[in-house]
Amino acid sequence: MTFAAGLACEGLKPVVAIYSTFLQRAYDQLIHDVVLQDLPVVFAIDRAGLVGADGPTHAGSFDLTYLRCLPNTTVMVPSDEDECRQMLYTAFTLDTPAAVRYPRGTGPGVAVRTEMRALPVGKGELRRETKRRAQRIAILAFGSMLHPALAAAEEIDATVANMRFVKPIDIDLIERLARTHDGLVTIEENVIAGGRAARLRKRSRSAASSCRCCIWGCPTRSSIRAILACSWRTAGLMRKASPPQSSRVSVPDAPTSRP
Numbered sequence: 001m002t003f004a005a006g007l008a009c010e011g012l013k014p015v016v017a018i019y020s021t022f023l024q025r026a027y028d029q030l031i032h033d034v035v036l037q038d039l040p041v042v043f044a045i046d047r048a049g050l051v052g053a054d055g056p057t058h059a060g061s062f063d064l065t066y067l068r069c070l071p072n073t074t075v076m077v078p079s080d081e082d083e084c085r086q087m088l089y090t091a092f093t094l095d096t097p098a099a100v101r102y103p104r105g106t107g108p109g110v111a112v113r114t115e116m117r118a119l120p121v122g123k124g125e126l127r128r129e130t131k132r133r134a135q136r137i138a139i140l141a142f143g144s145m146l147h148p149a150l151a152a153a154e155e156i157d158a159t160v161a162n163m164r165f166v167k168p169i170d171i172d173l174i175e176r177l178a179r180t181h182d183g184l185v186t187i188e189e190n191v192i193a194g195g196r197a198a199r200l201r202k203r204s205r206s207a208a209s210s211c212r213c214c215i216w217g218c219p220t221r222s223s224i225r226a227i228l229a230c231s232w233r234t235a236g237l238m239r240k241a242s243p244p245q246s247s248r249v250s251v252p253d254a255p256t257s258r259p
Contacts, residue, residue, distance in 0.1 A: 001029035008039035013092060017044040020060020020101065027066060034097050038072045041098075042091045048077075048101035049144060049189030050218075061218050063101055064142075065194030068167045074098040074121060075166040077143030077188075081107035083164070089116040103144045103189065122168035128153050128160040136181040140174070142166065142188040149187055158185075178211040187216040 004014040023030065023045060034041050048060040067075045074094060078084035084102050091098035128150060130136050138159040141149035146162050153160045159181065161173060177184060192215055 001026040002033045004041050005029075005033035005037065005039055008034070008041050009037070013040050013042065015042040015044055015088075015092070017046065019047045019058060020045050020049075020063045021047065021058055023063065024066070031070065035070045035073055038096055040095045042088070043097070043099040044088060045099055045101040047104045049103045051104045054104060058104075060101070061189070061191050063099075064166050064188065064190040067099055067101075068194070070097070072096045073167065076100045076119075076164060077166055078102055079108075079141070079143055079146035079162055079164075080110040082110050082112045085112060086117060086119055087164075090118045090121070093118045094121075101143070108147050119164065122165050122170055124161050124163040124165065124170040124173045126159065126173075127162050128158070130157050130159045130181075132157055134182070137183045137185060138177040138181040140177070140184060140186045142186075142190075144189050145187040181211060183212045183214065185214045185216060190217055192217040 001016065004016050007014040018026070023043065033039075045060070045063060047054065047058050048063055050061065051058045064075065064077075067073060074091065074096065076087040076091065076099065078087045078100065084100065084107070087100045091100050124140075127146065130138075130153075136159070137156065138161060139149045139153055140161050140163055142163050146160070149160050152158070159177065161177060163170060163173075174184075
């Protein structure tokens with residue numbers, strides 16, 4: 001971390017490839033050596049979220065929480081292989097600290113483009129729009145949760161937004177969805193406490209007081225249990241989608257390993 005900061009001070013643009021849990025151990029250096037100096041260091045963060053057979057010591061379920069509070073830092077969450085490439089390229093074009101966090105294992109298998117293009121910073125995209133006239137639900141998915149969200153949306157006819165950026169967040173998209181839907185569901189492979197969901201709920205309510213918000217993620221009260229099981233189901237991320245009723249997430253008892 002400090003070596004990368006030194007390279008950046010000399011005009012280079014280093015890329016630090018690091019596991020999410022290892023970055024936790026370098027957090028002091030991240031803040032003091034990189035962020036406070038506003039150095040253009042790119043962080044390619046592997047093993048984000050739950051990691052299956054790698055075990056609990058490698059489960060990166062806290063990185064969105066500890067990254068989003070850092071000043072001058074852009075945080076991106078790709079949903080597939082191609083988006084990961086484009087985000088890494090985007091991060092390299094920035095002159096400030098930038099992080100791209102992606103999960104363990106293979107992606108969903110999308111075609112990867114050869115050309116590289118920088119994504120508009122802080123902008124998400126709509127991937128599916130509901131045809132409902134009433135009880136309209138929008139799912140705001142972060143990173144690896146996009147494709148499970150799309151599968152669930154097909155069953156209940158929901159809108160799905162690929163948020164792409166954790167910081168800066170696409171406030172315009174959130175407020176537009178809040179005004180045109182009866183409920184928002186946020187889903188992220190990170191602990192709920194300190195994640196993006198809390199701010200999303202506040203922004204959605206300011207845009208439309210009647211819009212309800214349901215938060216899906218790794219509940220803080222059971223995050224250790226979910227990490228030990230290395231399971232999406234134990235974290236409450238594998239249940240079928242349903243209309244949002246509250247901000248609480250119930251945790252099923254039967255754990256299964258993430259593929």
